[in-house]
Amino acid sequence: MTLDGTRSYVLRAPGAPGCVVVDPGPLLEPHLTALAAAGPVDLVLVTHRHADHTGGLARFRELTGAQSRGALAEFCAVGGPGDMSDVRPRPLADGEVLDVAGLRIEVLATPGHTADSVCFVVSVPGEPASGRVVLTGDTVLGRGTTVLAEPDGSLRDYLASLDRLTALHVPHPGSGLPGHGPVIPDLGAVVREYREHRLQRLDQVRSALSTLRAELPDAAAPLPDSLLDGVTGMVYTDVDPSVLGAARSSVRAQLEYLRHE
Secondary structure, three states: OOOOOOOOEEEOOOOOOOEEEEOOOOOOHHHHHHHHHOOOEEEEEOOOOOHHHHOOHHHHHHHHOOEEEOOOHHHOEOOOOOOOOOOOOOOOOOOOEEEEOOEEEEEEEOOOOOOOOEEEEEEOOOOOHHHOEEEEEOOOOOOOOOOOOOOOOOHHHHHHHHHHHHHOOOOOOOOEEEOOOOOEOOHHHHHHHHHHHHHHHHHHHHHHHHHHOOOOOOOOOOOOHHHHHHHHHHHOOOOOHHHHHHHHHHHHHHHHHHHOO
């Protein structure tokens, strides 16, 4: 589910004494200690709620004394013993700009994978726009495609988020830094591929419904397990059994999209 692991990022402008850490990751003490050694850490940011990105957050605050922020209040907290602030930081807001560690970090709300997913558009003030990068969390991966996670994953939101990323006109190359997998050399091209892939999956789901002669229940009714399992088995024939649960979650999001059209 995490490909070859979760990516944690240490960001700072050239010459800046402090840094920003994005997604400290799971509770792995050697990893968190290594991240803390890259400090001093001015701020910790999280891209979304999943434990492979946030499981080590509380411990990392203890190690660094840094505040943390995410789109959900539960990830917004003062630091450890070294943080003298008693004011709880507020959740990240779409369009908010952070000036920290010599960087300009713009918050871009990109729900879909989860409702609280955000991307970070990072640049150095005064430097050419060609140096701008986007930290995409799990919205866009370095390899494969992301799951629309239960209970709040949404295909409608996800397609809108892909459109927002396309509108950024991020320069090529080396412009996407994902939560899993290698650096994305051309984020715009991958985002377009993601969108086309999702629409192809929708066509496959429609075809599966027709083959199964299945009717979608009213929007207020739950989706039957038999329907979810049947469509998943027909559409995701080439996935490893270990990720069938993720495929089923995406099918649920696709069926929800279709019955709300």
